[in-house]
Amino acid sequence: xxxxxxxxxxxxxxxxxxxxxxxxxxxxxxxxxxxxxxxxxxxxxxxxxxxxxxxxxxxxxxxxxxxxxxxxxxxxxxxxxxxxxxxxxxxxxxxxxxxxxxxxxxxxxxxxxxxxxxxxxxxxxxxxxxxxxxxxxxxxxxxxxxxxxxxxxxxxxxxxxxxxxxxxxxxxxxxxxxxxxxxxxxxxxxxxxxxxxxxxxxxxxxxxxxxxxxxxxxxxxxxxxxxxxxxxxxxxxxxxxxxxxxxxxxxxxxxxxxxxxxxxxxxxxxxxxxxxxxxxxxxxxxxxxxxxxxxxxxxxxxxxxxxxxxxxxxxxxxxxxxxxxxxxxxxxxxxxxxxxxxxxxxxxxxxxxxxxxxxxxxxxxxxxxxxxxxxxxxxxxxxxxxxxxxxxxxxxxxxxxxxxxxxxxxxxxxxxxxxxxxxxxxxxxxxxxxxxxxxxxxxxxxxxxxxxxxxxxxxxxxxxxxxxxx
Numbered sequence: 001x002x003x004x005x006x007x008x009x010x011x012x013x014x015x016x017x018x019x020x021x022x023x024x025x026x027x028x029x030x031x032x033x034x035x036x037x038x039x040x041x042x043x044x045x046x047x048x049x050x051x052x053x054x055x056x057x058x059x060x061x062x063x064x065x066x067x068x069x070x071x072x073x074x075x076x077x078x079x080x081x082x083x084x085x086x087x088x089x090x091x092x093x094x095x096x097x098x099x100x101x102x103x104x105x106x107x108x109x110x111x112x113x114x115x116x117x118x119x120x121x122x123x124x125x126x127x128x129x130x131x132x133x134x135x136x137x138x139x140x141x142x143x144x145x146x147x148x149x150x151x152x153x154x155x156x157x158x159x160x161x162x163x164x165x166x167x168x169x170x171x172x173x174x175x176x177x178x179x180x181x182x183x184x185x186x187x188x189x190x191x192x193x194x195x196x197x198x199x200x201x202x203x204x205x206x207x208x209x210x211x212x213x214x215x216x217x218x219x220x221x222x223x224x225x226x227x228x229x230x231x232x233x234x235x236x237x238x239x240x241x242x243x244x245x246x247x248x249x250x251x252x253x254x255x256x257x258x259x260x261x262x263x264x265x266x267x268x269x270x271x272x273x274x275x276x277x278x279x280x281x282x283x284x285x286x287x288x289x290x291x292x293x294x295x296x297x298x299x300x301x302x303x304x305x306x307x308x309x310x311x312x313x314x315x316x317x318x319x320x321x322x323x324x325x326x327x328x329x330x331x332x333x334x335x336x337x338x339x340x341x342x343x344x345x346x347x348x349x350x351x352x353x354x355x356x357x358x359x360x361x362x363x364x365x366x367x368x369x370x371x372x373x374x375x376x377x378x379x380x381x382x383x384x385x386x387x388x389x390x391x392x393x394x395x396x397x398x399x400x401x402x403x404x405x406x407x408x409x410x411x412x413x414x415x416x417x418x419x420x421x422x423x424x425x426x427x428x429x430x431x432x433x434x435x436x437x438x439x440x441x442x443x444x445x446x447x448x449x450x451x452x453x454x455x456x457x458x459x460x461x462x463x464x465x466x467x468x469x470x
Contacts, residue, residue: 024123024127028123032123032126032130033109033113033126035130036112036126036129037109039104039105039221040108041089041099041101041104041106041107041108043099043106043108044064044065044066044106044107044108044111045063045064045065045087045089045106045107046063046065046084046086046107046111046115047064047085047087048061048063048064048072048075048082048083048084049061049081049082049085049237049238049241050076050079050081050082050083051079051080051081051241051242051247052078052079052080052081057242057243057244057245058242059238059241059242060075060079061238062075064084064111066108066111080212080213080214080247081213081214081247082213082214082215082216083216083217083237083241083252084115084216084217085220085233085234086105086107086112086217086218086219086220087105087106087220087222087224087234088102088105088220088222088223088224088230089101089102089103089104089106089224090224090227090230091224091225091227092227093227102224103223103224105219115217116217119206119208119215119217120143120153121153121155121206121208122139122141122155124136124139124141124155125139125155125206128155128156128157128204129202129204129219131157133186135157135338135339136156136157137342137345137346137349138154138155138156138345138349138350138353139154139156140152140153140154140349140356141153142356149210149211150210150211150360151208151209151210151360152208152209152210152353152356153207153208153209154206154207154353155204155205155206155207156204156205156346156349157202157205158202158203158204158205158260158346159201159339160203160222161198161200161201161264161267161336161339162198162199162201162222162226162229162263162266163191163196163197163198163263163266163269163270163271164196164197164199164226164229165195165196165197166190166196166197167197182325182328183327183328183331185200185331185334185335185336186200186335187200188200189271189329191270191271191273191274192274192325193274193277193278194270194274194277196270196273196274198267198270198271198332199223199226201220201222202221203218203219203220203221203233203256203260204217204218204219204221205217205253207249207252207253209357209360209361211360211361211362212361214249216252218233218252218256229263232259233256233259236255236259237251237255237256240252249357250353250357250379251375253350254375254378254379254382257343257347257350257382258382258385260343261382261385261386264340264386264389265385265389265392268336268389268392268393268396271329271396272396272399274329275329275399275400278322278326278403281318281322282322282403282406282410319407319410319411322407323404326403326404326407327404329400330397330400330401330404333393333396333400336393337394337397340386340393341390343386344383344386344387344390347379347382347383347386348383350379351376351379351380351383354375354376354379
């Protein structure tokens with residue numbers, strides 16, 4: 001992309017100007033665009049932020065629609081910094097006019113194609129956003145333009161997890177497809193005891209820089225109901241562009257990644273709260289005691305509870321629900337490890353990109369630029385935050401496995417007590433049966449004795465009768 005490329009896009013948006021790559025055939029590019037089209041709305045609401053750069057403070061913003069693409073072109077011409085935000089419909093408090101397609105991105109297929117063409121966007125960017133379970137990491141492309149002027153474009157899709165209070169009533173979670181399939185890490189994880197959900201999403205980022213101009217497109221797939229979270233990158237980057245006089249190419253990325261790291265930490269903290277609740281439930285059932293007399297008393301209490309079928313059924317149902325939740329948590333934690341690992345790689349690749357960008361800037365301005373230590377320090381800080389989140393994640397994984405083992409011990413202990421209790425009841429039944437057998441034998445002996453006596457009485461009666469007759 002050269003500095004004049006955005007101005008060459010016609011006011012009547014064109015579908016034909018689509019960038020291709022040796023990595024994809026034209027059919028694959030069109031197939032990817034069609035797949036991406038499932039997320040698009042028919043109405044446009046692309047938010048644009050621009051800055052003058054070149055030691056000048058101030059930012060302009062606009063909402064890009066079908067009728068003002070010409071204004072967008074003029075804004076591109078006079079702006080050194082330009083960032084486009086494509087979001088779902090953000091449901092801010094007080095908004096009553098909510099569209100039916102609120103879950104779709106506020107951009108039409110035609111507008112998206114035009115933006116991709118205007119910024120010479122690689123087809124790999126679209127491919128990375130529709131790759132599903134595969135996190136592709138960061139890609140780069142170095143282009144040599146006129147007068148040997150170089151431009152670097154790079155892109156990545158950032159996986160995010162955010163913890164928010166539940167939107168739905170407790171009973172409705174099991175009725176939804178995702179809520180009833182909690183083992184699938186592509187859906188949200190419901191933390192029933194603390195009434196929170198950990199929701200998955202992604203943010204696609206594409207940047208182009210030639211040393212003097214900076215162009216960035218951010219495609220945020222986050223739920224519009226989370227208005228404070230979904231709107232945070234826009235607010236942060238707008239404030240940053242408006243206040244700084246020396247905008248650096250990676251500043252927007254650093255702002256976005258810092259928000260992402262904080263969202264991840266908050267999500268993992270909420271998950272830790274849920275696990276702590278599980279521990280309390282298990283310890284109440286097992287009894288976290290060391291004194292032998294207390295342990296024996298607890299066993300006696302549990303044995304008495306096992307004699308009540310309703311209580312035992314309730315306990316078994318609770319243990320089964322907890323076991324399912326723990327297995328779901330383990331499935332999600334495995335996915336979280338993959339996603340945090342991908343983010344850590346993206347941050348590491350940005351450090352390499354930073355050095356390339358400063359080389360391009362020095363070449364474009366024909367003078368030496370200050371070193372990139374400030375940017376490198378910020379990226380290093382984010383990398384440490386992500387590494388800390390991964391360590392925290394490992395701790396939660398170990399804790400989940402420990403709770404699952406503890407729960408298995410509790411269930412086994414209850415099953416053992418149930419077997420002992422059942423054996424005791426069987427012994428009582430056998431003892432009662434033996435008593436009944438003895439009583440039956442006594443009754444049979446008495447019956448035989450009575451029958452013998454009756455025979456003797458009958459003989460006596462006959463003898464008396466014969467004597468009287470004689």
